Amino acid sequence: MSNENGQCSSCGEMNEGTCGGEKCSPPPKLHPGGPSKIRNVIAVMSGKGGVGKSSVTSLMAVNLKRMGYQVGVLDADITGPSIPKMFGVKRVPPSQGLMLPAQSRTGIPIMSLNLLLEKEDEPVIWRGPMIAGAVKQFWTDVNWGELDYLLIDMPPGTGDVPLTVLQQIPVDGIVVVTSPQDLAVMVVKKAVKMAGLMEAPLLGFVQNMAYATCPKCGEKFEIFGKALEKGDILDGLPVLEVLPIDQEFTRLCDNGLVEEAPIQVFEDIPKLLKVKSQVG
Structure with missing residues (x-):
């Protein structure tokens, strides 16, 4: 219509x-750039902003890398990118022809618009079609090499970028991020319904900011509402992980040291995808 x-x-x-x-x-569907060979693509999305999609994406990348897989991160949040800062990367390397992604300390390739700007706080004031076009270029015009997993950190909402990714990039699974608030869950369900309409495969939820632990007594405080448990069912989908508010994790992200985070999560991702994945 x-x-x-x-x-x-x-x-x-x-x-x-x-x-x-x-x-x-x-x-x-678009083909990845040149000689890129990508076995699995996972989109991390949410209808709601501020629930921690980038934190979840970075933790998933770090833990899959620790498990021995070759992992890359495509930062599709063009106007609000945060992946480069979390990993402490500043620029993409010079190249002729296809762009090359930046490499993190542990060898995770990363592509983000912030890696192409002179200053990391420079605003990107683009309309939707230009933003969606940049995301497509990060798929088609970048030499990702050989990856077991490419994680796509999506912007909030159900607009141009999610539509472009779900229609034109062969996504193998979607992880949906929410917080415990009913308001957040209500908005996040919009993304779930969008994925259903697009016939995109949903893997499950991650409940982020589920609780905070008192550093003195160890008591847990459910600040934003009742926390779920890993394995619970929310809106017909399994809860893959329940993540707390963690002051040390925040410090590591602010200092570009997310790869030092000791949090062990997302071990079930390869099983969920029933993959052709191959330890690289």
Whole structure:
């Protein structure tokens, strides 16, 4: 169907009102850049901002790397990127032809728009199509090498970037991040429903900021509402991990040292995907 401006609400293309119903087909899947060989793509998404998608993405990358897999991170949050700071990377290396991702201390390739800016706090004031185009380029114009997993850190919402990723990048699984608040869960369900409409495979939820532990007495405080347990079912999907508010983890992220975080999580990801994964 087309809106009054002649833009298809399904494919997003300008078609002067000629596209409709059965005639509208989604755009084709894109191939990763050049010699890249990527076995599995996991999108980390949420309808809600501020629930910790980047924290979850970084923890998943660090722990999969510790398990012996080759892992990369595509930062698709073009206007609010935080992955480079967490990993302490500043610039992509010079290259001819395809771009090369930056490499973290432990050898995790990372691509983010912040790695292409002169200053990390420089704003990106782009409209939706340009933002979605940049994400596509990070898939098609980057030499990722050979990876067992590429993790895509998604922006909040259900707009241009999530639509582009789910339609044009072959996503093997989606991890949905929420916090305990009913308000957050309500908004996050929008992302779950979007994934269902796009027939994208949902792996489960991560409940972030579930509780804080008193450093003196060890008592747990559920600041944002009732915390779940790993393995619980939320909206028909399993809870993969329940993560606390952790002051030390925050310090490590602020100092670009997320790879030193001792948190051991996401060991079940390879089993969930029933993969063709191969330890690299």
